[in-house]
Amino acid sequence: MRTRYRWSAPLALLACGGLLLSGCARFDDTAAGQSFSPAPVPSPESPPQVQDPNDPSGDGQSPTQGGPQQAPTTIPPPQGCKDFDKAVIATCLDTVAAVAGLPGDGATPAALAGERKSGRVLLATAGRDATLFEQLDVAATGDGGLTSLALSPSYVEDQLVFAYITTPTDNRVVRFAKGQPPKPVLTGIPKGATGNRGALLSDGKGALLVATGDAGNAAAAADPKSLAGKVLRIDTSGAAATGNPTAGSTVYASGLHNPGGLCASSDGKRVWVTDQPGGPDALYRVQAGQTLSTPAWTWPDKPGIVGCADFSDSNGILAVASAVGLQNLPVNPDGAVTGKPTVSLDGKGKPPTTYGRLAGMSLISPQLAVAGTTNKDGGKPVSSDDRVVLITVTETGGGLGKD
Numbered sequence: 001m002r003t004r005y006r007w008s009a010p011l012a013l014l015a016c017g018g019l020l021l022s023g024c025a026r027f028d029d030t031a032a033g034q035s036f037s038p039a040p041v042p043s044p045e046s047p048p049q050v051q052d053p054n055d056p057s058g059d060g061q062s063p064t065q066g067g068p069q070q071a072p073t074t075i076p077p078p079q080g081c082k083d084f085d086k087a088v089i090a091t092c093l094d095t096v097a098a099v100a101g102l103p104g105d106g107a108t109p110a111a112l113a114g115e116r117k118s119g120r121v122l123l124a125t126a127g128r129d130a131t132l133f134e135q136l137d138v139a140a141t142g143d144g145g146l147t148s149l150a151l152s153p154s155y156v157e158d159q160l161v162f163a164y165i166t167t168p169t170d171n172r173v174v175r176f177a178k179g180q181p182p183k184p185v186l187t188g189i190p191k192g193a194t195g196n197r198g199a200l201l202s203d204g205k206g207a208l209l210v211a212t213g214d215a216g217n218a219a220a221a222a223d224p225k226s227l228a229g230k231v232l233r234i235d236t237s238g239a240a241a242t243g244n245p246t247a248g249s250t251v252y253a254s255g256l257h258n259p260g261g262l263c264a265s266s267d268g269k270r271v272w273v274t275d276q277p278g279g280p281d282a283l284y285r286v287q288a289g290q291t292l293s294t295p296a297w298t299w300p301d302k303p304g305i306v307g308c309a310d311f312s313d314s315n316g317i318l319a320v321a322s323a324v325g326l327q328n329l330p331v332n333p334d335g336a337v338t339g340k341p342t343v344s345l346d347g348k349g350k351p352p353t354t355y356g357r358l359a360g361m362s363l364i365s366p367q368l369a370v371a372g373t374t375n376k377d378g379g380k381p382v383s384s385d386d387r388v389v390l391i392t393v394t395e396t397g398g399g400l401g402k403d
Helices: 218-222
Strands: 003-008 035-039 088-090 096-101 110-115 120-125 131-135 146-151 161-166 171-176 183-189 198-202 208-212 230-234 251-254 259-264 271-275 281-285 297-299 308-310 317-322 325-330 342-344 358-365 368-373 388-395
Touching (some): 088 110, 096 368, 110 146, 120 146, 171 198, 171 208, 208 259, 259 317, 271 308, 281 317, 308 358
Parallel strands (some): 003 035, 096 146, 096 358, 146 198
Antiparallel strands (some): 003 388, 088 388, 096 110, 110 120, 120 131, 146 161, 171 183, 198 208, 208 230, 230 251, 259 271, 308 317, 317 358, 368 388
């Protein structure tokens, strides 16, 4: 069974990028090959098809279905804030470090997008202009600011959104609803010249996971009395969640330094966190009460990994956003990384599609994710940057090779 990734609605086939440099250990990489191609956003009315939507023949057949093999067509470059790539649902933003997919029927995907430097939270909806959802007060010094968003575990009922932000005095978690001022939930997370970035994720059990940086003090990551360098688990009021390794303590796991993203499998049994500790970039499997000391994978070339999305339950892939494209790690049913990542959206495919520096990621549905770009923060922005991009994945039968 091969898994075919579909990047929602770019107008041409994307071939898999070259293999990344070897990681921290030797793994069987026989499952690493994946194929990537564009597709419309899936919906109940229009399920994903195994066809190139830019097939000039117009007969609705793709090479994998026996149709004529046509050369893909390059998407025209953006003109000002107008982007011709239909995977792009918001343009001309500034450093979209945080995203949170919104629930819906899949016909009109939407997400909240947070700008790290300004603290603006915008509503990005396919086919519509982005609109202001909330304005948060942040201190965007160093790598701080607005670095993560997550929906409340009971968002459908309470409409609450959580944000990880930097203030003049600390890093903290706040919550807000549209039209209501933000309220502090967890304060006093250490702040430093660096190591202020954080990540949020609902754990699927009514609690919120909070990954915190070490605030520039590597020793804080191992200090059980410090909130820095940890994965915390809190309830929606900011108190230690029931069932934590130590009753009354918010600490769930320790050993982080500069986290970029938290993600989990659809059943919540596997939780992952990315980190840029100064050495090789690292991906960790989060285990309750454990120190994050043995990575599931490392990147010695340090591509700047940030957000992630776990498609592994049905598609065998853990996707990790980076400054040089999307790192796609094969994961087996036990949650072990089984081979080297392939890299897509790095400008080396056919056509050479890239969105530049990918940052925060969030699932909208089990087969649809959203990502933000941060090209205005050290990248090479195009006229429509920074952007919010949809990524769709769908399984398309067995026995298929690479495109």
